[in-house]
Amino acid sequence: MTPANSSNRNDSGNKANVKNELIDAFLEMMTVERAASANTIKNYKRALSDFSLFCRKRSETLDTAGASDITAWLAELEAAGISASTAALKTSALRQFYNFAYSDGYRADNPASTVARPRTRRPLPKTLSVEEVETLFNAANEASGEKGARLRAMLEVLYASGLRVSELVSLSQSNIQRDENILLVRGKGDKERIVPLTARAVVAIDEYLAVRSAKNAPWLFPSRSAQGHITAARFAQLLKALASKAGISVQKVSPHKLRHAFATHLLEGGADLRSVQQLLGHADITTTQIYTHIAQDRARRLVNDKHPLSTIKRDDS
Structure with a gap:
């Protein structure tokens, strides 16, 4: 992934391209390997876009964001009064996105791995008998x-x-x-x-x-x-x-x-x-x-x- 500390305009454009390519690769994996529904893909894409905008306000990007950035974003959402289910969906989007980025070598760490899940009971994934x-x-x-x-x-x-x-x-x-x-x-x-x-x-x-x-x-x-x-x-x-x-x-x-x-x-x-x-x-x-x-x-x-x-x-x- 590109360095996060460059202020050059071309570097900023390159980082945006890397970010978009990584999101696209993640959403393609969710569609093909996980058979995620169109609605899930839409929600995950929106969550990643919203978090990206939040990172920008903190002079960070999806590439450089850490656990503290994720926690701060979720706290801001909670203060805004979003439902527990919506918070769970957005957290899931980030956890799966960063797990994908880490597993496929796009990042050397997974900043979402230490982020606590929202206080809501998620149903277990259904499996075939x-x-x-x-x-x-x-x-x-x-x-x-x-x-x-x-x-x-x-x-x-x-x-x-x-x-x-x-x-x-x-x-x-x-x-x-x-x-x-x-x-x-x-x-x-x-x-x-x-x-x-x-x-x-x-x-x-x-x-x-x-x-x-x-x-x-x-x-x-x-x-x-x-x-x-x-x-x-x-x-x-x-x-x-x-x-x-x-x-x-x-x-x-x-x-x-x-x-x-x-x-x-x-x-x-x-x-x-x-x-x-x-x-x-x-x-x-x-x-x-x-x-x-x-x-x-x-x-x-x-x-x-x-x-x-x-x-x-x-x-x-």
């Missing part, structure tokens, strides 16, 4: 031809590995270590990690490669796109169509929500948090901890709904 994932697979099994085989392979690999959608679509055949059935994945921050594949995923890949027309393509999932491989946006569209065919709400299905499901179902099955962190490629284990909350919430609901004594009141007389 095991039964819903099985329903998706069953619908995918009905698809025919090369495109059907490709969809099954991508679905199996995603749920078996928990890859980010950007990592999934850009897999090359050299990423697959066939002798050990593992993937070598280069993720955020150019960090490499090893992810094992299930036997089902390996079979799905083999079945797809057997019918794939582009025999010599370096990408595992080639296409006619500018990148040479299927795009994240196109795969997200295919998943939505598959969800509709399977009778599952399309709002519940996206590549990122299948990544959620991978992590949640592993923890529900007894996996330890550190292993799940490594598989997901999270730099900070606190990012992974949200999945333990989801698993705990499900366990709590299961006990309350299914335990034979859950609805029987105690007689304390």
Whole structure:
């Protein structure tokens, strides 16, 4: 990122361009990888623009702002009487923006990491149940031809590995270590990690490669796109169509929500948090901890709904 202490007019213009490019990159990631709604994108863009204007009054920019700037802005908003939900949305925008900037190497620090969340209870992110994932697979099994085989392979690999959608679509055949059935994945921050594949995923890949027309393509999932491989946006569209065919709400299905499901179902099955962190490629284990909350919430609901004594009141007389 450009230096923050230059007063030269050209440097100021360059900083503005970097800022805008970074915001654009962040919003593109939210759209493609997180399947964020148009309304969320609009709200996040507005929050970042408002914070940028606040920083300017303090002779700072998005590039140079620190935790004290974020805290001061939130305090100003609270004094202006904004609702707790609006404060939570704006805080979320900054936390995710700076987490993205830090994870992708645009900043050497994350100034939002120490900022306290607003005093409001946010609902846990919804994730697909095991039964819903099985329903998706069953619908995918009905698809025919090369495109059907490709969809099954991508679905199996995603749920078996928990890859980010950007990592999934850009897999090359050299990423697959066939002798050990593992993937070598280069993720955020150019960090490499090893992810094992299930036997089902390996079979799905083999079945797809057997019918794939582009025999010599370096990408595992080639296409006619500018990148040479299927795009994240196109795969997200295919998943939505598959969800509709399977009778599952399309709002519940996206590549990122299948990544959620991978992590949640592993923890529900007894996996330890550190292993799940490594598989997901999270730099900070606190990012992974949200999945333990989801698993705990499900366990709590299961006990309350299914335990034979859950609805029987105690007689304390």
